[in-house]
Amino acid sequence: MSRSLILLLLGFVLQQKLWSQKTLKDTAIKIVNLEEVSIINEKDDKNQAFNFYRNNKLATTEDILSRMQGVNLIKRGAYGLEPTLRNYGSGQSNLTIDGMRIYGACTDKMDPVSIYVEPGNLNSIQVSHGAAGALEGSTIGGQISLKLKEPDFNCHNKISGQVAQSYMTVNNGYNSSLALQQSNKKFAYRISGTFRKADNYYAGNQLLINNSGFQKTNTNVVLMYKPRETQVLKFDFLGDWGKNIGFPALLMDVGFAKAQIFSFTHQLDIKNSYFIKNELKVYYNTITHQMDDTHRSNSPMHMDMPGWSKTMGFYNDLRGKNNFKLRLDYHHAYTRADMTMYPVNEPDMYMQTLPENNLNDLGLAASRSFSFKRKQNLNVNARLDVYSQSAASGIGSQQWKVYNTDITQAKNDVLKNVNLAYSKQFKENTLLQLSTGYGERIPTSNERYGYYLFNRQDQYDYIGNLNLKPEQSYQLELLFKQELKKVSYSVNVFYHHIENYIYAYRMIGYSQMTIGALGLKTYRNINYAISKGFEANVKIQLLEKLSYIGTVKYVNAQTYTGIPLPLVPPLKLQEALRFNPGLFLFQFEHDYGMKQSRVNIDYGDRITSSFHLYNIRASKNFRIKSTVLQASLACENIFDNSYREHLDIGTVPRFGRNFSINLNFIF
Amino acid sequence: MLKLLLNLILISSTLGAFSSCKKKSSTPEDIIETPVTNESTLIKIGETYLLGAKAKAVIYANKAFETGYNEVYVSLLDSLDGSKLNNCHFSLSPSSNDGSGNQNLPCENSNDSLAVNGYFASAAIFTKAGAASQCFLNFSIHNHKNNLYGSGSLGVAVLAQTPIKVTSLSTTDNSTFVIALISPATPKVGINDFEIVLQKKSPGSNFAAVEDYKIEIDPVMPSMGHGSPNNVNPTHRGKGHYSGKVNFTMTGLWRVNLKLTHNDSLITSAPFIELSIK
Numbered sequence: 001m002s003r004s005l006i007l008l009l010l011g012f013v014l015q016q017k018l019w020s021q022k023t024l025k026d027t028a029i030k031i032v033n034l035e036e037v038s039i040i041n042e043k044d045d046k047n048q049a050f051n052f053y054r055n056n057k058l059a060t061t062e063d064i065l066s067r068m069q070g071v072n073l074i075k076r077g078a079y080g081l082e083p084t085l086r087n088y089g090s091g092q093s094n095l096t097i098d099g100m101r102i103y104g105a106c107t108d109k110m111d112p113v114s115i116y117v118e119p120g121n122l123n124s125i126q127v128s129h130g131a132a133g134a135l136e137g138s139t140i141g142g143q144i145s146l147k148l149k150e151p152d153f154n155c156h157n158k159i160s161g162q163v164a165q166s167y168m169t170v171n172n173g174y175n176s177s178l179a180l181q182q183s184n185k186k187f188a189y190r191i192s193g194t195f196r197k198a199d200n201y202y203a204g205n206q207l208l209i210n211n212s213g214f215q216k217t218n219t220n221v222v223l224m225y226k227p228r229e230t231q232v233l234k235f236d237f238l239g240d241w242g243k244n245i246g247f248p249a250l251l252m253d254v255g256f257a258k259a260q261i262f263s264f265t266h267q268l269d270i271k272n273s274y275f276i277k278n279e280l281k282v283y284y285n286t287i288t289h290q291m292d293d294t295h296r297s298n299s300p301m302h303m304d305m306p307g308w309s310k311t312m313g314f315y316n317d318l319r320g321k322n323n324f325k326l327r328l329d330y331h332h333a334y335t336r337a338d339m340t341m342y343p344v345n346e347p348d349m350y351m352q353t354l355p356e357n358n359l360n361d362l363g364l365a366a367s368r369s370f371s372f373k374r375k376q377n378l379n380v381n382a383r384l385d386v387y388s389q390s391a392a393s394g395i396g397s398q399q400w401k402v403y404n405t406d407i408t409q410a411k412n413d414v415l416k417n418v419n420l421a422y423s424k425q426f427k428e429n430t431l432l433q434l435s436t437g438y439g440e441r442i443p444t445s446n447e448r449y450g451y452y453l454f455n456r457q458d459q460y461d462y463i464g465n466l467n468l469k470p471e472q473s474y475q476l477e478l479l480f481k482q483e484l485k486k487v488s489y490s491v492n493v494f495y496h497h498i499e500n501y502i503y504a505y506r507m508i509g510y511s512q513m514t515i516g517a518l519g520l521k522t523y524r525n526i527n528y529a530i531s532k533g534f535e536a537n538v539k540i541q542l543l544e545k546l547s548y549i550g551t552v553k554y555v556n557a558q559t560y561t562g563i564p565l566p567l568v569p570p571l572k573l574q575e576a577l578r579f580n581p582g583l584f585l586f587q588f589e590h591d592y593g594m595k596q597s598r599v600n601i602d603y604g605d606r607i608t609s610s611f612h613l614y615n616i617r618a619s620k621n622f623r624i625k626s627t628v629l630q631a632s633l634a635c636e637n638i639f640d641n642s643y644r645e646h647l648d649i650g651t652v653p654r655f656g657r658n659f660s661i662n663l664n665f666i667f
Numbered sequence: 668m669l670k671l672l673l674n675l676i677l678i679s680s681t682l683g684a685f686s687s688c689k690k691k692s693s694t695p696e697d698i699i700e701t702p703v704t705n706e707s708t709l710i711k712i713g714e715t716y717l718l719g720a721k722a723k724a725v726i727y728a729n730k731a732f733e734t735g736y737n738e739v740y741v742s743l744l745d746s747l748d749g750s751k752l753n754n755c756h757f758s759l760s761p762s763s764n765d766g767s768g769n770q771n772l773p774c775e776n777s778n779d780s781l782a783v784n785g786y787f788a789s790a791a792i793f794t795k796a797g798a799a800s801q802c803f804l805n806f807s808i809h810n811h812k813n814n815l816y817g818s819g820s821l822g823v824a825v826l827a828q829t830p831i832k833v834t835s836l837s838t839t840d841n842s843t844f845v846i847a848l849i850s851p852a853t854p855k856v857g858i859n860d861f862e863i864v865l866q867k868k869s870p871g872s873n874f875a876a877v878e879d880y881k882i883e884i885d886p887v888m889p890s891m892g893h894g895s896p897n898n899v900n901p902t903h904r905g906k907g908h909y910s911g912k913v914n915f916t917m918t919g920l921w922r923v924n925l926k927l928t929h930n931d932s933l934i935t936s937a938p939f940i941e942l943s944i945k
Contacts, residue, residue, distance in 0.1 A: 301890065347920055348918060349891070400857075
């Protein structure tokens with residue numbers, strides 16, 4: 001049955017070839033011309049995979065992210081995958097939307113910030129590793145910057161937009177979206193809405209994964225006003241409302257998740273000066289998250305776990321020539337998470353699992369490039385942050401008194417980050433770059449204030465440690481890239497030495513809180529940890545209409561005593577072969593994850609088997625007058641393999657064979 | 668005839684209580700806290716004449732009597748002119764009779780003959796709930812004004828207090844232990860002062876404070892099976908009162924398990940008291 005469906009799909013693809021349709025330059029899956037990628041511009045190179053995959057309308061933001069250099073995803077359910085940079089999780093790396101800081105409201109990290117950006121609203125993703133990514137916030141792991149689409153100013157004053165509808169068989173998932181935009185010379189707006197609904201999915205071998213469905217609505221409204229040629233005012237609202245989101249790997253699901261993200265931006269182009277542009281943004285966002293177990297039959301007692309996060313802040317970016325950038329920013333974040341259990345005939349059991357706490361961060365960052373003769377370049381960036389973290393007095397601080405700890409006292413940390421990247425270009429097509437960096441990151445609110453937070457992975461409750469010191473990372477990276485006539489490739493090797501690495505350890509003689517948990521753990525700074533590895537990227541133009549892209553990523557991370565760090569992905573290969581005969585386009589993908597046997601047993605890491613995954617996609621554009629209909633078909637996990645990736649929490653396998661169709665009407 | 672017998676039992680128990688309370692004269696005075704001076708916070712439980720001493724006792728408490736440790740404030744009045752009697756030797760003792768015979772219950776009395784702020788402060792520990800026909804407060808007085816001795820009794824209703832604030836158990840040598848919680852009265856999440864009183868009744872004698880036991884506490888949430896860290900075991904502070912610290916990490920029903928040892932030998936680890944944290 002399934003084999004015949006594949007043949008059917010292939011038949012469809014081949015049939016399209018016979019219809020001699022005129023092709024469009026704006027194809028659904030667009031090939032990036034090698035010329036478009038400037039070899040000396042590192043940012044563009046990192047976007048190579050993004051550019052390759054972005055126009056596949058079937059892909060979610062996470063799908064695109066997963067194919068980017070050094071990005072891996074921690075999976076807890078069909079929805080809400082948490083991006084990590086190499087082995088650096090959300091506390092060690094930063095993820096921003098349009099430069100805004102947003103904190104998840106879920107102590108179980110069910111709500112990574114990336115879920116708020118629908119692929120239809122995504123303009124670009126920029127990934128920077130290590131201290132090189134510290135311009136917008138202190139970090140040791142780097143930064144993922146998501147940029148939202150905004151309307152262009154033009155004079156025709158006509159409504160344009162797109163309607164997209166997709167369906168996938170693996171979870172009976174629908175995805176409908178609409179985007180409209182209109183502008184004249186002074187005003188512009190863009191409004192988009194997306195609705196997604198999915199049932200429980202089938203893993204390989206037709207295994208139904210319960211509690212894996214979800215539903216969500218997302219909207220993005222951008223209003224822009226351009227009073228004069230050099231000035232733009234922009235108001236941006238991003239709203240995301242999730243409902244009944246299943247997390248099969250966890251003990252609970254998400255009843256609802258609401259995110260409202262507001263910003264106001266003032267952009268000024270500066271003429272006839274060293275400075276080019278100034279951007280000031282003021283923002284506010286509020287996230288509410290409610291975990292519940294009402295859909296679980298095996299929970300010992302009904303439990304609610306709501307969480308809240310509110311962040312407000314601003315930044316001012318001044319850009320100048322020579323890649324000069326000066327940034328001043330501030331943000332205040334409030335987070336809190338509660339747990340209430342409802343035993344029969346007994347009073348409610350209530351606890352603040354994340355006592356309400358406040359974080360203040362004032363940061364100053366600068367970067368500049370220096371060019372030297374013989375095509376040498378030095379890029380310097382530095383950032384200084386003054387952090388103050390404290391918990392509010394209340395039941396959360398009362399709870400902590402039993403550990404003789406006053407969490408209301410402010411913890412102040414001054415964080416320093418600096419990165420030097422020296423590059424030399426040989427001939428026109430070869431570049432060598434040596435970067436050395438130093439980065440720091442503060443302990444997260446979970447790590448400082450968390451109170452009996454259950455970790456599904458090792459089955460331990462975790463409490464914070466107020467006296468944790470920031471992690472400090474010394475980093476060395478070497479990048480080599482070459483662009484030949486038909487082949488371009490890059491290899492990046494890195495070595496990070498992280499002092500005061502925050503590591504969990506067991507508290508002997510202390511009892512857990514969660515029913516069924518094995519005990520209690522907390523964090524402490526260990527001497528150091530080491531993270532090293534490489535990423536390689538190759539793109540080959542095999543024939544005029546046949547191209548290949550492949551990436552390999554590998555991380556090896558361990559403590560100073562040689563214990564592997566938890567949640568470190570094994571070597572992963574992702575490759576795609578793209579055939580673009582003109583009338584249609586198809587793409588064959590292969591992912592390979594190596595076996596990971598370097599695991600952290602204490603953390604509950606499991607040895608993960610290797611896997612192969614094969615996907616095929618086809619796409620075609622139909623032009624109807626001035627409108628375009630993009631149609632895409634895909635079959636993912638063609639052989640219906642049952643597999644899991646190493647960063648998947650629990651033992652829940654991923655999607656089995658999935659057929660999907662996407663229709664995108666652009667007008 | 669039955670009534671006569673009952674009175675006899677009452678009187679004997681009252682005298683017994685009086686004598687037992689007298690024995691405690693060596694214990695510190697500061698155990699029973701200074702009575703509340705603001706009468707408006709006290710509620711009147713009842714009153715009774717103390718026959719033979721030309722006196723009347725008016726009984727007050729912070730709240731209606733419940734199972735567990737109850738502070739009792741008694742105002743003594745001259746039954747002839749109604750004036751306050753502030754200089755008396757006064758004691759009370761609780762008892763109960765659920766039909767199977769009269770049982771003496773633990774109590775605490777001050778041996779100070781002067782009323783503080785007009786009240787004689789005592790404490791009564793009820794181990795079971797009951798109606799006014801089943802639970803009694805028995806009084807003894809030596810009226811220093813007229814040098815007369817007298818006694819009286821008042822039936823009092825005792826409400827069942829949940830969760831369990833008092834526990835009573837018998838050991839193999841037919842002794843009875845009563846453990847009652849004094850504080851926290853309104854437990855909260857975090858650190859709480861923890862105070863219990865321990866009294867023992869050996870066969871043929873009355874309840875008396877136990878002062879040389881080692882008590883270990885282990886708070887747990889019965890419906891979740893977890894405990895709390897860094898509790899401080901209560902140590903003896905005088906008059907059978909043991910105080911320490913008990914910690915609660917969350918709201919809900921907590922059970923504090925108690926382990927009693929004496930001279931390194933385990934007496935019991937069965938008793939517990941329960942607290943409801945809201």
